Amino acid sequence: MEFFRIKRDIPFMKHAIVLNAISFITFLLAVFFLVTRGLHLSIEFTGGTLVEVKYPQAAQVAKTRDAVEALGFGEVQVQLFGSASDVLIRVANKAGASKAAAQTSKGTATVSDSAAPAAGAAGQSDTVLKVFDGVCQAEGGQVQSSTVVTQQGETLQKLLCKTADGKEPVSLQRSEFVGPSVGAELVSNGLIALGMTVLGIMIYLAFRFEWKFAVAGIIANLHDVIIILGFFAFFQWEFSLAVLAAVLAVLGYSVNESVVIFDRIRESFRKFRKMTSREVIDHAITSTISRTIITHGSTEVMVLSMLIFGGPTLFYFALALTIGILFGIYSSVFVAAAIAMWLGVKREDLVKASKKEEDPNDPHSGAVV
Numbered sequence: 001m002e003f004f005r006i007k008r009d010i011p012f013m014k015h016a017i018v019l020n021a022i023s024f025i026t027f028l029l030a031v032f033f034l035v036t037r038g039l040h041l042s043i044e045f046t047g048g049t050l051v052e053v054k055y056p057q058a059a060q061v062a063k064t065r066d067a068v069e070a071l072g073f074g075e076v077q078v079q080l081f082g083s084a085s086d087v088l089i090r091v092a093n094k095a096g097a098s099k100a101a102a103q104t105s106k107g108t109a110t111v112s113d114s115a116a117p118a119a120g121a122a123g124q125s126d127t128v129l130k131v132f133d134g135v136c137q138a139e140g141g142q143v144q145s146s147t148v149v150t151q152q153g154e155t156l157q158k159l160l161c162k163t164a165d166g167k168e169p170v171s172l173q174r175s176e177f178v179g180p181s182v183g184a185e186l187v188s189n190g191l192i193a194l195g196m197t198v199l200g201i202m203i204y205l206a207f208r209f210e211w212k213f214a215v216a217g218i219i220a221n222l223h224d225v226i227i228i229l230g231f232f233a234f235f236q237w238e239f240s241l242a243v244l245a246a247v248l249a250v251l252g253y254s255v256n257e258s259v260v261i262f263d264r265i266r267e268s269f270r271k272f273r274k275m276t277s278r279e280v281i282d283h284a285i286t287s288t289i290s291r292t293i294i295t296h297g298s299t300e301v302m303v304l305s306m307l308i309f310g311g312p313t314l315f316y317f318a319l320a321l322t323i324g325i326l327f328g329i330y331s332s333v334f335v336a337a338a339i340a341m342w343l344g345v346k347r348e349d350l351v352k353a354s355k356k357e358e359d360p361n362d363p364h365s366g367a368v369v
Helices: 012-036 061-069 099-104 122-138 180-208 211-235 241-271 277-287 289-309 312-342
Strands: 048-054 076-081 083-092 108-112 115-117 142-149 155-162 171-178
Touching: 012 211, 012 277, 012 312, 048 122, 061 076, 061 083, 061 122, 076 312, 083 122, 122 142, 122 155, 122 171, 155 171, 180 211, 180 241, 211 241, 211 312, 241 277, 241 289, 241 312, 277 289, 277 312, 289 312
Parallel strands: none
Antiparallel strands: 048 083, 048 171, 076 083, 108 171, 115 155, 142 155
């Protein structure tokens, strides 16, 4: 399906040097910010405590943040979560935090329905109690606790915030804890996933097309990933597991656009035998512009919907996808295609010579004996 068709090929490769120079400078800046500023890792990677509270009316986030910061936990994150009355509080692990909590939580310990562990994860329950008590006092209430036993026989401490007149100005919805060892494991697993994805893409492109396209495609993909990470490092946006998932999704999305262009280049080499490699690449890119606008335009509409209306949970995920899609289009056209051209891709690399084809340089070609 095409909205339009461009009859005259656009000379994209004529400007390849300038555009790739700009791309290279952007890439170096991204690396610089990654090295000097680093990523602002979420508690999934660094370890910490997450507390979700709910207000009966629209929450005053600034008031909640002041109450939590006054507790002296250091860096905390307070943001709306899902609705105007739900607030998510993230408290990072402090140096020398309770080892008992880290050892007890062999992953992510989740507690719901206004409950916190009564025993076991001592460091976790203490942090949750202090955070909820600070938020409760800011609303003029006092924390009350009662011990309950679940159907599984687990003993939990139920926390409630009550005012003098019996009202509940804020309620504890859930709490989670991520140990520092689990965060380190997630970092290593994320790097392994990224490396395996890159390796798989290179193998796929090398088998489907040619090694020159594999090199060009993977350079373009890494270009997209590093620039996304550079944005997150420069603005110190939170880098979470959701953002990592978005980065991996961008890798697949970007290589898909590269494959479409590479496939059209191969078709053009078969169809236009007298064109030079540069002319073939320009024709391939020009002929796929309509498809690119339809595909990426519809995808970007959905991603922007998540970015605007998805709330805090999906915000950075959608932001990473937005950056990745825009730079993915750019890299597929101006980085991958240009590198393939500079590596010397030609018709013989992609189209096997047929015995029936006549060699124009052979003086006896077409002779009948």
